Amino acid sequence: MASKCTVDGGASHCCIIALITALMLLSHCCIASPAPPSKQTRPPPALILFGDSIVDPGNNNALTTTVRCDFAPYGQDFPGHNATGRFSNGKIVGDILATRMGLKQYVPAYLGTELSDFDLLTGVSFASGGCGFDPLTAEIVSVLTLDDQLDLFKEYKGKIRAIAGEQRAAEIVSTSMFLVVSGTDDLANTYFTTPLRRDYDLESYIEFIVKCASDFIQKLYGMGARRVSIAGAPPIGCVPSQRTNAGGDDRACVSLYNQAAVLYNAALEKEIKRLNGSALLPGSVLKYIDLYTPLLDMIQRPAAYGFEVSNRGCCGTGLFEVTLTCNSYTAHACRDPTKFLFWDTFHLTERGYDLLMAQIINRYGLW
Numbered sequence: 001m002a003s004k005c006t007v008d009g010g011a012s013h014c015c016i017i018a019l020i021t022a023l024m025l026l027s028h029c030c031i032a033s034p035a036p037p038s039k040q041t042r043p044p045p046a047l048i049l050f051g052d053s054i055v056d057p058g059n060n061n062a063l064t065t066t067v068r069c070d071f072a073p074y075g076q077d078f079p080g081h082n083a084t085g086r087f088s089n090g091k092i093v094g095d096i097l098a099t100r101m102g103l104k105q106y107v108p109a110y111l112g113t114e115l116s117d118f119d120l121l122t123g124v125s126f127a128s129g130g131c132g133f134d135p136l137t138a139e140i141v142s143v144l145t146l147d148d149q150l151d152l153f154k155e156y157k158g159k160i161r162a163i164a165g166e167q168r169a170a171e172i173v174s175t176s177m178f179l180v181v182s183g184t185d186d187l188a189n190t191y192f193t194t195p196l197r198r199d200y201d202l203e204s205y206i207e208f209i210v211k212c213a214s215d216f217i218q219k220l221y222g223m224g225a226r227r228v229s230i231a232g233a234p235p236i237g238c239v240p241s242q243r244t245n246a247g248g249d250d251r252a253c254v255s256l257y258n259q260a261a262v263l264y265n266a267a268l269e270k271e272i273k274r275l276n277g278s279a280l281l282p283g284s285v286l287k288y289i290d291l292y293t294p295l296l297d298m299i300q301r302p303a304a305y306g307f308e309v310s311n312r313g314c315c316g317t318g319l320f321e322v323t324l325t326c327n328s329y330t331a332h333a334c335r336d337p338t339k340f341l342f343w344d345t346f347h348l349t350e351r352g353y354d355l356l357m358a359q360i361i362n363r364y365g366l367w
Ligand SMILES: *[C@@H]1O[C@H](CO)[C@@H](O)[C@H](O)[C@H]1NC(C)=O
Pocket: 058, 079, 080, 082, 083, 084, 113
C-alpha cells in the first residue's frame, strides 16, 4: 500500500478540491466584531486559494470536465446573473473572505480570464472543483490536482515578479494569506463512492490523505508561503447528496461518513500542529480550520440562522441536482435561496457561505 502521495503511473500528486460544503460559518449570536488580528502583523497583501469547488471561482471552465457550473441557474444572484463557474448562486468563500479582509470583492480564477496587475497582486484562486489531496480524486474527473495547482502558482509567482520586482514579489508571497480547502472529495467521492481505493481500509486511507495534505503544505512552504490555513472536512454524511445516496428512506445523515470526517479532521489537525512553526518549517504559521462544528450546527438548527431548509438543495428537487444536473432546462432554482442552507446537493448558498464564514472569522480572526 503506497504511503507516497503519487498515483500509480505517476501522473500527478495531491490536489485540493472538494466538493462539499465545507467552510465557515457564523450565527446571529456572533454579530460581535471578529477577533482582532494580532497587533504586530500587518494585513496580508493578498489572499491565495488552493483546493476544490468550495474555493474554485471558475478554473474548471477552462478544463474539459463535467465538474462545472458555468450555466444558469448557477450565478443567478451574482452581478449580471453571471455564471462565472462559482459553485453557488452568488459569492463563494474566497470572495467573502477577501471582502472581509478589505482586499477586494471577488477573488478571480487564475485560469481562463484576463487578469489585471491589481488582480494578481491581491490574490487569485488555483482551486479546481472535484480535486482532493489524493491525486486520484482529481484524475477521476479530469480536473487540476494539487500539484497542477502548484505548477500554476509557480507561473503566477513569475508574473508578480515581473510586475513588482523580485524582492516585493517574495514579500507578497511570504506575507499573504493562503487558504486550502480539500479532502472532502477524497472521502465522499473516491473512498465511499468509487471502488478505486478499496485496497485501503478507512483508517489507512485517512492516513494516506493526511500524508498527502502534509506533503502539499510542505511544498507550498518551499515555494515561499508562510501563513497557511487548512480547512478540515464538513459533516459529509449530512450533505444532501449523501443523504439521498446512503441515508435511507428518510434521508438521514449518514453516520459512517460523519465519523470518517471526524477521524480525518483529528488526524489532519494533529499533523498541522506538528508542522506548525517546527524546525521543519521555520517561521510557518499554520491554522487548522474546523468547518465541521459550525456547519453541523447550521444543518441541525437551521431556524437559528434564518434558514427554512437544510436537508436538501435549492436547485430542482434538491435531492440530487449538482453541477450538470442543476441546469435551467431541467431544474429551476427555489423561489428564495436565502431560505436554503444548500444551493445544490453539495454546495452552500451565498447566504450559507456568508454565515459560515462569519463564524469562522469570529473564531480564528481574519488571518
Ligand atoms: C462574467 O464573469 C466572467 C468571469 O469572471 C468575466 O470575465 C465576465 O466579464 C463577466 N461578465 C459579466 C457580464 O459581468
